[in-house]
Structures are given as structure tokens and as C-alpha cells.
Amino acid sequence: MRSLLLGLSLASSLLAIANAGFPPKIYGVNLGSWLVLEPWMLPAEWIAMGGEQCDDCSTCIDSEFALAKAYPDTVDEKFKKHWESWFSQDDVDQF
Numbered sequence: 264m265r266s267l268l269l270g271l272s273l274a275s276s277l278l279a280i281a282n283a284g285f286p287p288k289i290y291g292v293n294l295g296s297w298l299v300l301e302p303w304m305l306p307a308e309w310i311a312m313g314g315e316q317c318d319d320c321s322t323c324i325d326s327e328f329a330l331a332k333a334y335p336d337t338v339d340e341k342f343k344k345h346w347e348s349w350f351s352q353d354d355v356d357q358f
Contacts, residue, residue, distance in 0.1 A: 292358060294350055296345075296349060297349050297350045299327060300312075300327055300342070300345060302314055302316065302325060302326070308345065312330065312341045312342070312345070313330060313333070313334055313341060314329075314330055327342075
């Protein structure tokens with residue numbers, strides 16, 4: 264029992280040393296769908312671009328890869344508006 268308490272005390276001390284200097288919370292920003300459009304994050308935009316949502320992902324256009332495969336001649340045009348508007352210099356300035 265004594266060795267268990269000693270072990271817990273040592274572990275607690277090591278944890279306190281390891282965490283010294285770190286803030287209690289770390290804040291961040293999620294830029295999801297900026298570089299890779301994630302259909303579940305932007306369902307309306309995804310549908311407007313020609314993507315699909317269905318129960319069986321093997322039968323519909325459910326990813327950027329599938330969209331590029333379905334629209335090889337216009338895929339860059341479809342993504343251009345998204346890439347130009349999703350995250351802008353104004354957004355950077357606000358951060």
C-alpha cells in the first residue's frame with residue numbers, strides 16, 4: 264500500500280513538472296473545408312457544386328475525388344468560387 268501511495272505521489276509530481284509553463288487551456292482555429300472541402304461541413308454548397316449525399320457512399324459523389332472524377336472538365340471551375348471565398352484575407356485580419 265505504501266509503495267502504491269509513493270508511486271501515485273511521484274506520478275503526480277512528474278505530471279506537475281511536465282505541465283509547468285503550459286496554459287490551462289489552448290485555443291485554436293478550425294479551418295475545415297478550406298483546403299479540402301468536407302461535404303458534411305457545407306452540405307448546401309456541396310450539393311450546389313454537383314456533389315451528392317446518400318446512405319451508400321460507394322454509389323454517389325461524396326468526396327472531392329468523386330466530384331473530380333464525375334466532372335473532370337469543370338471541377339476546377341466548380342471549386343474556384345469556394346477556394347476564393349471560404350477563407351480570405353479579411354478572415355486572417357480578424358484573427
